[in-house]
Structures are given as structure tokens and as C-alpha cells.
Amino acid sequence: MCLRIAITPGEPAGIGPDLVIKLAQQMWSAQLVAVVDRTIIEKRAIELGESITLLPFEAKTEAKPAPAGCLYYLQVDKGTHVQAGQLDEKNGQYVLETLRIASEKNMDGTFDAVVTGPVHKGIINRAGISFSGHTEYFALQSNTSDVVMMLATEGLRVALVTTHIPLAYVSRAVTTERLTKVVNILHDDLQSKFGIEKPRVLVCGLNPHAGEDGHLGREEIETITPALTALNAQGMNLIGPLPADTLFQAKYLDNADAVLAMYHDQGLPVLKYKGFGNSVNITLGLPFIRTSVDHGTALDLAATGNIEVGSFDLAIREAIKLANKKALN
Numbered sequence: 001m002c003l004r005i006a007i008t009p010g011e012p013a014g015i016g017p018d019l020v021i022k023l024a025q026q027m028w029s030a031q032l033v034a035v036v037d038r039t040i041i042e043k044r045a046i047e048l049g050e051s052i053t054l055l056p057f058e059a060k061t062e063a064k065p066a067p068a069g070c071l072y073y074l075q076v077d078k079g080t081h082v083q084a085g086q087l088d089e090k091n092g093q094y095v096l097e098t099l100r101i102a103s104e105k106n107m108d109g110t111f112d113a114v115v116t117g118p119v120h121k122g123i124i125n126r127a128g129i130s131f132s133g134h135t136e137y138f139a140l141q142s143n144t145s146d147v148v149m150m151l152a153t154e155g156l157r158v159a160l161v162t163t164h165i166p167l168a169y170v171s172r173a174v175t176t177e178r179l180t181k182v183v184n185i186l187h188d189d190l191q192s193k194f195g196i197e198k199p200r201v202l203v204c205g206l207n208p209h210a211g212e213d214g215h216l217g218r219e220e221i222e223t224i225t226p227a228l229t230a231l232n233a234q235g236m237n238l239i240g241p242l243p244a245d246t247l248f249q250a251k252y253l254d255n256a257d258a259v260l261a262m263y264h265d266q267g268l269p270v271l272k273y274k275g276f277g278n279s280v281n282i283t284l285g286l287p288f289i290r291t292s293v294d295h296g297t298a299l300d301l302a303a304t305g306n307i308e309v310g311s312f313d314l315a316i317r318e319a320i321k322l323a324n325k326k327a328l329n
């Protein structure tokens with residue numbers, strides 16, 4: 001069976017189109033379908049000096065991979081002219097529309113997964129649309145109340161209790177209810193998607209030194225420890241809350257399947273320091289498979305050809321692997 005994978009290149013002024021063009025130079029085992037305005041790809045290919053043949057996607061025909069140098073596309077009309085490196089809010093709605101279509105067509109079974117290129121959250125908001133990230137957007141589109149952001153690189157997986165919220169809101173967002181839901185989603189997906197029978201998860205504290213017995217904050221005593229105790233009583237293997245500044249060392253990580261961080265910049269800088277460009281972002285708990293790159297729009301590099309494709313390549317491979325596993329179950 002040939003899988004069908006939707007690819008959203010993301011912000012058109014960023015490196016998403018470049019990544020798609022470069023990765024289409026090889027033949028994939030699945031049918032990759034870019035959800036995009038074809039003129040963006042054609043123009044960027046000329047700017048990069050790459051050749052690419054675009055093939056219209058037809059859902060009714062049998063899925064088959066495109067030959068190297070070719071790419072299937074599903075047309076979505078852009079809002080305005082695209083200049084590499086120059087954000088334009090008139091394309092904000094266009095970017096969102098590519099995500100909406102990818103989501104809808106994953107929900108209806110047209111696609112087996114979606115791999116997203118980087119979007120610029122700021123310009124979408126400037127277009128008048130409240131948007132904090134793909135993770136939250138896909139949750140909303142698929143009517144899923146709770147999802148979990150997890151990034152993975154060789155030897156390290158980091159999942160987050162909270163995602164794209166201001167730091168000032170984090171303490172209030174780390175509730176027993178949210179922790180319980182996140183741990184359950186993480187546990188289930190580590191088992192079902194990654195084949196880990198009894199996941200062992202290291203859980204960070206929220207405060208410096210995990211609160212230092214309450215002298216540096218009480219969230220560990222009042223919220224995190226009781227939640228972990230209750231979940232461990234149900235048979236989970238959660239270790240923590242541990243001081244986040246010292247848990248990221250081989251001594252602890254070698255025996256762990258994932259780290260659960262309380263907030264974005266507690267866990268992701270460590271993950272990206274270890275594996276930037278070679279990591280994948282996976283949304284857990286969604287009704288469909290979604291992977292993404294570990295980097296942003298890199299506006300400074302659009303149309304230069306001077307980009308690393310490692311993370312996008314990994315995101316596609318991971319999506320294919322997860323979709324194959326799902327198809328076998």
C-alpha cells in the first residue's frame with residue numbers, strides 16, 4: 001500500500017518552499033502532496049536554480065510516489081505576491097487555509113499524515129487571526145480537547161505540559177487536570193506509536209531545584225507530586241518532579257523514554273542544543289498523524305539555497321513510519 005502524506009510548506013516567504021523543492025529531488029516511498037499555491041513553488045525553484053515538475057493531485061486515482069524531481073500538489077490560492085524573506089500579512093489567511101485543508105483531508109482519510117513546514121505565528125496574528133501554533137490549531141480543527149507537543153532527536157524525547165503561552169501564565173496552567181491528561185496522552189502514544197511497553201518518564205519540576213522543599217515555590221508540593229503519585233498508583237513509571245537543571249544528563253536519560261517539561265523553554269532549548277536540525281516535532285493525542293520541523297521560517301535564508309533539510313527530511317520519514325505502523329494495527 002502506498003501512503004499519502006500531505007505537506008504544508010508553511011510561511012511562503014520563509015524556507016518552507018525551499019525545503020519542499022529540495023526534498024522533492026529524491027523519490028519517496030509515499031505519495032507526498034504539497035498543499036500549496038503552485039506558483040510559489042515554481043517561482044522559488046527558479047530562484048534556487050532547481051528544476052521541479054508539479055503534478056496535480058487527484059484523490060480518486062491510486063496513490064503512487066512521484067518520481068524524483070516531481071511533486072504532487074493540491075492548489076490553494078495565495079493571498080498576494082510572495083517575496084522571499086519578506087513577510088506579508090495578506091498571505092496569513094492563505095497559510096491557515098493550507099493547514100485547514102490538510103487537517104480536513106486527514107480527518108476524512110484522504111491523507112495518512114501531515115508534515116508541516118514552518119509558519120510565522122506573528123504574521124498570522126497580524127493578519128487578524130488568533131493563532132499560537134499548529135499544535136493548538138490542529139487540536140481545534142479536529143475537536144480534540146487535549147494534545148501534547150513532543151520533540152524528539154536521537155537519544156532524547158521532550159514532551160511539554162504547556163505549549164505556546166506567555167511565561168507569566170505557566171504556573172496557573174500547570175494543573176492536576178492538565179498534568180493528568182498530558183501524562184495519559186504521552187504514556188498512551190509512547191506505547192502505541194513508539195512500541196514502548198512500560199514508558200519511563202522523567203518529570204521536571206516547575207521551580208528552580210524543583211521548589212527546594214517549598215522554599216522556592218509550592219507547585220511541586222501542591223500540584224505536581226500529588227498528580228504523579230496518583231498516576232504512578234495506576235501503574236505508570238513517572239520519576240519526579242526532578243530539578244530541570246540537572247536531569248538532562250546521561251545518568252538519568254539513559255534509562256528514560258521521555259522527559260516531561262513544564263513549559264516550552266524549559267525543555268526545548270536542551271533538545272535543540274542536542275539535535276537542532278535533526279529533530280522532529282510530533283503532535284501526540286491528535287486523531288491523525290502530524291509531524292513537523294524543529295526550526296522556524298528562517299526568513300534570512302529563503303531563496304539562498306543555504307539551508308539544512310535534515311529536520312524536514314526526518315519529519316517526513318517519521319510520518320511515513322508512524323503511518324505505516326498505524327496501517328498495520
Ligand SMILES: NC(=O)c1ccc[n+]([C@@H]2O[C@H](COP(=O)([O-])OP(=O)(O)OC[C@H]3O[C@@H](n4cnc5c(N)ncnc54)[C@H](O)[C@@H]3O)[C@@H](O)[C@H]2O)c1
Nearest residue numbers: 117118119120121122292293294295296297298301307308
Ligand atoms: N514548526 C513551525 O512552524 C515553527 C517552529 C519553530 C519556530 N517557528 C516560527 O518561526 C519564526 C522564526 O523563529 P526563529 O527566528 O526563532 O527561529 P528560526 O528557526 O526561523 O531561526 C533560528 C536560526 O536558525 C537558522 N535556521 C533555521 N532553520 C534552518 C535551516 N533549515 N537551515 C539552516 N539554518 C536554519 C536561521 O537562519 C536562524 O539563524 C517564528 O515566528 C516562530 O514562531 C515555527
Ligand SMILES: N[C@H](C(=O)O)[C@H](O)COP(=O)(O)O
Nearest residue numbers: 133134135136281292294295
Ligand atoms: N514549539 C515549536 C518549536 O519550538 O519547534 C514550534 O513553535 C512549532 O510549534 P507548532 O508545531 O505548534 O507550530
